[in-house]
Amino acid sequence: MTARMPIVGGNWKMNTDLASAVELAEDVVAGCGTMVESCDVAMFPPFPYLQAVGRALGHHGLVLGAQDVYPKPDGAFTGEVSTAMLLDLHAEMVLVGHSERRHVIGERDDLIAAKLTTALAAGLKVVLCIGETKEQRTAGTTRDVLNTQLTAGLGTVDADGMRDVIIAYEPVWAIGTGETATPEDAESEHAFVRERLAELYDADIADATRIQYGGSVKPNNAEELIAGPNIDGFLVGGASLKADDFLAIIRAAAATADAGSSERSYREARNA
Numbered sequence: 001m002t003a004r005m006p007i008v009g010g011n012w013k014m015n016t017d018l019a020s021a022v023e024l025a026e027d028v029v030a031g032c033g034t035m036v037e038s039c040d041v042a043m044f045p046p047f048p049y050l051q052a053v054g055r056a057l058g059h060h061g062l063v064l065g066a067q068d069v070y071p072k073p074d075g076a077f078t079g080e081v082s083t084a085m086l087l088d089l090h091a092e093m094v095l096v097g098h099s100e101r102r103h104v105i106g107e108r109d110d111l112i113a114a115k116l117t118t119a120l121a122a123g124l125k126v127v128l129c130i131g132e133t134k135e136q137r138t139a140g141t142t143r144d145v146l147n148t149q150l151t152a153g154l155g156t157v158d159a160d161g162m163r164d165v166i167i168a169y170e171p172v173w174a175i176g177t178g179e180t181a182t183p184e185d186a187e188s189e190h191a192f193v194r195e196r197l198a199e200l201y202d203a204d205i206a207d208a209t210r211i212q213y214g215g216s217v218k219p220n221n222a223e224e225l226i227a228g229p230n231i232d233g234f235l236v237g238g239a240s241l242k243a244d245d246f247l248a249i250i251r252a253a254a255a256t257a258d259a260g261s262s263e264r265s266y267r268e269a270r271n272a
């Protein structure tokens with residue numbers, strides 16, 4: 001099996017102001033030290049703070065990401081942001097299909113798929129977020145939902161494109177609620193997603209694709225969650241707004257990386 005580099009992302013959602021965003025980024029950079037060699041770390045600040053946060057991240061090996069993108073190059077799309085704009089600010093990664101975009105804003109799978117393919121074509125890494133609601137879980141349709149969101153979201157992405165795709169499994173009922181999937185349930189859904197990737201692509205791609213867990217990840221549950229063999233890191237909301245908590249979660253993920261592994265982060269591989 002391929003050793004997958006863990007990846008932890010901080011999704012700041014609609015939080016922080018300019019000063020606190022920069023301070024948070026600086027504190028995370030200062031605390032990360034050499035952990036970035038064993039764990040990819042990404043931060044997704046609100047659009048208006050991307051540039052300032054990018055400056056704060058500097059060249060310390062952390063990744064600047066955006067929370068969303070629109071799948072058109074330019075034009076009359078009031079309020080939207082293009083891939084070129086993100087690249088201008090040195091963003092390297094983007095979230096698509098986050099549950100708040102799906103359930104609060106009302107985005108559907110076809111728009112999410114368009115965002116994903118547009119972002120990949122522009123050279124961005126993409127985190128495709130999927131997850132079931134409480135009602136869907138109770139109704140026993142979790143896997144149908146995950147399968148639909150995964151298959152529709154990936155759309156026409158080919159094997160080559162999958163190199164730049166990360167999946168985030170975020171059960172909607174666990175987001176911002178303090179309720180976390182049990183490590184067993186999270187592992188089981190991650191294993192299902194990986195199985196589906198093997199069917200959609202092949203075993204090697206399924207094996208190489210990183211699957212993050214998101215939903216009330218905190219310093220006190222990160223270690224037991226990351227112990228799942230199919231859990232390759234986290235997408236963190238609330239706890240990513242506190243540098244100490246976010247760093248503790250990164251530490252838990254970095255500790256799982258095989259110290260002797262010759263695997264390089266995608267950043268090193270890309271720059272090689």
Ligand code: 13P
Nearest residue numbers: 011175176215216237238
């Ligand atoms: P919380 O960690 O606040 O539950 O948010 C998770 C999330 O939505 C990350 O994208």
